[in-house]
Amino acid sequence: xxxxxxxxxxxxxxxxxxxxxxxxxxxxxxxxxxxxxxxxxxxxxxxxxxxxxxxxxxxxxxxxxxxxxxxxxxxxxxxxxxxxxxxxxxxxxxxxxxxxxxxxxxxxxxxxxxxxxxxxxxxxxxxxxxxxxxxxxxxxxxxxxxxxxxxxxxxxxxxxxxxxxxxxxxxxxxxxxxxxxxxxxxxxxxxxxxxxxxxxxxxxxxxxxxxxxxxxxxxxxxxxxxxxxxxxxxxxxxxxxxxxxxxxxxxxxxxxxxxxxxxxxxxxxxxxxxxxxxxxxxxxxxxxxxxxxxxxxxxxxxxxxxxxxxxxxxxxxxxxxxxxxxxxxxxxxxxxxxxxxxxxxxxxxxxxxxxxxxxxxxxxxxxxxxxxxxxxxxxxxxxxxxxxxxxxxxxxxxxxxxxxxxxxxxxxxxxxxxxxxxxxxxxxxxxxxxxxxxxxxxxxxxxxxxxxxxxxxxxxxxxxxxxxxxx
Numbered sequence: 001x002x003x004x005x006x007x008x009x010x011x012x013x014x015x016x017x018x019x020x021x022x023x024x025x026x027x028x029x030x031x032x033x034x035x036x037x038x039x040x041x042x043x044x045x046x047x048x049x050x051x052x053x054x055x056x057x058x059x060x061x062x063x064x065x066x067x068x069x070x071x072x073x074x075x076x077x078x079x080x081x082x083x084x085x086x087x088x089x090x091x092x093x094x095x096x097x098x099x100x101x102x103x104x105x106x107x108x109x110x111x112x113x114x115x116x117x118x119x120x121x122x123x124x125x126x127x128x129x130x131x132x133x134x135x136x137x138x139x140x141x142x143x144x145x146x147x148x149x150x151x152x153x154x155x156x157x158x159x160x161x162x163x164x165x166x167x168x169x170x171x172x173x174x175x176x177x178x179x180x181x182x183x184x185x186x187x188x189x190x191x192x193x194x195x196x197x198x199x200x201x202x203x204x205x206x207x208x209x210x211x212x213x214x215x216x217x218x219x220x221x222x223x224x225x226x227x228x229x230x231x232x233x234x235x236x237x238x239x240x241x242x243x244x245x246x247x248x249x250x251x252x253x254x255x256x257x258x259x260x261x262x263x264x265x266x267x268x269x270x271x272x273x274x275x276x277x278x279x280x281x282x283x284x285x286x287x288x289x290x291x292x293x294x295x296x297x298x299x300x301x302x303x304x305x306x307x308x309x310x311x312x313x314x315x316x317x318x319x320x321x322x323x324x325x326x327x328x329x330x331x332x333x334x335x336x337x338x339x340x341x342x343x344x345x346x347x348x349x350x351x352x353x354x355x356x357x358x359x360x361x362x363x364x365x366x367x368x369x370x371x372x373x374x375x376x377x378x379x380x381x382x383x384x385x386x387x388x389x390x391x392x393x394x395x396x397x398x399x400x401x402x403x404x405x406x407x408x409x410x411x412x413x414x415x416x417x418x419x420x421x422x423x424x425x426x427x428x429x430x431x432x433x434x435x436x437x438x439x440x441x442x443x444x445x446x447x448x449x450x451x452x453x454x455x456x457x458x459x460x461x462x463x464x465x466x467x468x469x470x471x
Contacts, residue, residue, distance in 0.1 A: 001442070002022060002023020002026070003071070003444060004019055004020065004021050004022070004072055005074050005075070005438040005439060005442075006018070006065045006074070006075045006224075007019075007020055007076050007078070007431045008062070008077040008153075008156065008434075009079075009236075009431045010037065010054070010058075010079035010152065010153070011233065011255065011430075012038070012080050012254075012255045012256075012297075013036070013038055014034060014036055014037050015034070015035050015036075016033065016035075017033040017061030017065055018030065018031055018428075018431045018434075018435070019032055019065055019072075020435030020438070020439070025460070027432070027435075027436075027457050027460075028461070029428050029431055032061055032064050032065045033061030033065075037049070037050075037054055039098040039343065042095065047097070047100055047101040048094075048096065048097055048101075049152075050095060051092065051096050051155070062075065062220045063219060063221055066220055066221045066222045070222065072224055073438070074224060074225045074226065074227040074438050074441070074442070075224055075225070075227070076228070076229035076231075076434045076435070076437065076438045077153040077156050077226070078229055078230065078231050078233045078235075078430060079151075079231065079232075079233055080152065080232075081232045082129075082132055082133045082136070082173050082174065083099050083133075083151070084133060084136070084150060084152070085149070085150055086143070086146035086149055087146060087164075088145055088147050089147070093146055094142070100343070103139045104135050105130060106138070107137070108135050110138040111134055111135055114191055114192055115188065115192065118270075120175065121268060123178060124176070124178070124188070125179030125278065125279030126179075126278045126279070127276040127277055127278035127291065127292065128276055129292060132173065133151075133173065133176070134175035134194070137149075137192065137193075137194050138192065143193075143194070147198075148197070148198055148199075149198045149199070149200075150200065151170050151171065151231070154166055154200070154231065157209050157210070157226050157228075160210075160212055160213070160216045160226055161210030161211060161212060161213055161216075161226050163209040163210040164201075165200050165201050165202070165209060165228070166200045167228045167230075167231040167232075168182055168203065168205070169230045169282060169283065170232040171184075171281070172232075172279075172280045173280055176194065180266070182285070184199050186199075204228065205228050205230050206227065206437055206440065207227070207228045208226075208228075208441070209225075209227065211225050211226070212226070227437075227438050229434045229437040230282070230283045230433055230434070232280065232281075233430045234290075236429075236431075236437070237401055237433055238250060238262065238283075238433065239283050239432075239451065239454060240428075240429040240433040240436060241399045241401055242455050242458045242459035243262070243399060243455060245396055245397055247261075247388075247393045247395055247397075248395070248397045249384045249388070249395045249399070249420075250262070250399045250401065251399070251400045251401070251414070252430075253296065253380075253401070253402045253404025253410070254295060254296060254402045254403045255296060255297045256292055256294065256295045257292075257294070257295035257379070257383075258292060259291050259292075259293055259384060260277070260288060260289050261289055261393060261395070262282060262287070262288065263279075263289045263391065264285075264286065264287065265287065267279065267390055272289075275291070275386050275390060276291060277289060277290065277291050277386070277390060278291065283433075283437060283451060286451070289387065289391065290383075291383040292336075293335060293336060293379045293380060293383055294340065295376060295404060296404055296407070298335060298372050299369065299373065302347050302368065302372060303319075304346075305344075305348075306347070319365060320407065320408070322366040322369075323369040323370035324409045326366060326367055326370050330367055330371040330374055331354045331359040331371055332371070333354050333357070335378075335379040336379060337353055339352075339353065340353070350368075350371075373409050373410050374413050374417075376410060377413035377416075377417050378417050380398075380417070380418070381414060381418035384418050385418070396420065397420060397422075398418060398422045398423070400424050400425075401427070402427065405464075411465070415469040415470070416469050418469065420469060421466055421467065421468050421469065422467040423466050423467075424464055424465045424466075425462055425465060426458065432458060436457065437454075
């Protein structure tokens with residue numbers, strides 16, 4: 001069987017609407033719309049998402065998708081994790097906070113005062129990230145005014161269909177889902193002052209959420225079902241990782257680098273907690289055992305600063321080519337240094353971190369870019385080694401997917417620093433995973449298609465590039 005679906009893929013810096021063609025040996029994506037996304041200042045000086053504009057772009061993109069393909073079978077939505085919108089009376093109570101807003105620091109203190117982190121980890125299996133949803137809830141002033149809290153993909157689905165639900169893979173990043181059962185931990189929510197009524201029913205990837213309604217249906221131009229996918233973008237990306245061996249590791253690399261392995265059961269040992277590894281939900285009940293590494297955010301912020309200084313666009317491929325041609329060592333720094341997490345003058349902040357170590361700061365932009373990429377690669381290599389140690393796996397290959405797979409310098413540096421081959425691609429892993437889960441829900445891969453069947457379809461339709469480690 002074959003057909004076409006639409007994938008709404010929302011990242012921290014941009015969003016897309018894609019058409020996905022599946023069947024008869026075909027697995028193909030076509031971009032219909034691309035639009036910017038990013039933090040904006042709120043009226044109170046906070047950092048927010050311009051969700052109103054984001055939703056408008058989504059609807060416009062879906063309208064164009066229907067114009068091109070009137071027979072679209074369904075729509076799936078994925079996005080970044082942890083952020084949410086509060087809804088009352090069918091209306092959004094203000095633009096959602098951005099996860100990089102400084103308020104989350106206060107939330108950490110409030111949660112830790114109520115529940116020690118060691119207990120939290122045993123219950124939710126999540127690494128410590130100061131912006132996890134439960135920390136945001138702890139300082140959310142309008143929690144009592146809301147009827148329900150919806151994570152970003154679920155909020156989009158609500159506006160399109162009226163469905164109030166929480167897809168499991170994304171819900172697992174809130175810190176309020178039991179890592180063993182996959183259900184809301186209502187006792188924990190009560191201890192943290194989060195009303196159970198705010199937490200909508202959990203649904204699995206593949207569930208039909210509803211059909212386009214009202215104004216959304218009128219503007220998009222068709223009555224199409226919205227199907228739950230792995231709505232956390234990394235969950236969708238991992239669906240489309242063509243894991244070549246049972247001991248393969250993966251890196252989903254974009255703004256962030258999500259580095260880990262796929263498991264059947266969570267690992268919540270003291271060693272995993274101390275290594276700050278997380279157990280997030282995957283499609284088909286799999287566990288994404290991984291560590292968040294700051295990814296190409298560091299490079300994109302540095303380029304943004306240089307462009308502001310020059311008043312002109314930077315030719316990034318040329319800059320990376322010059323960086324790759326460089327010889328000799330460059331200084332490394334901790335890519336996860338908290339001082340590098342906010343927007344701003346990234347080159348100056350990185351230079352300060354490097355200078356603290358007593359190492360000379362790179363003198364040229366090319367050398368600076370190489371220092372950034374090599375530091376990210378070292379963080380990737382360290383995380384892969386730790387994932388293997390914590391799970392008892394002898395990792396033998398790394399699959400690197402997402403936008404980072406186009407960065408040849410990063411791929412080779414990751415191979416060199418890990419001592420493992422890196423298989424780069426597919427680039428559009430997140431959108432592919434979104435499309436594949438929808439296609440399976442329609443039965444296009446047969447009645448009993450497994451996750452491995454979906455990955456075989458990816459392997460058969462893509463041509464990844466292999467990077468061997470150099471001495």
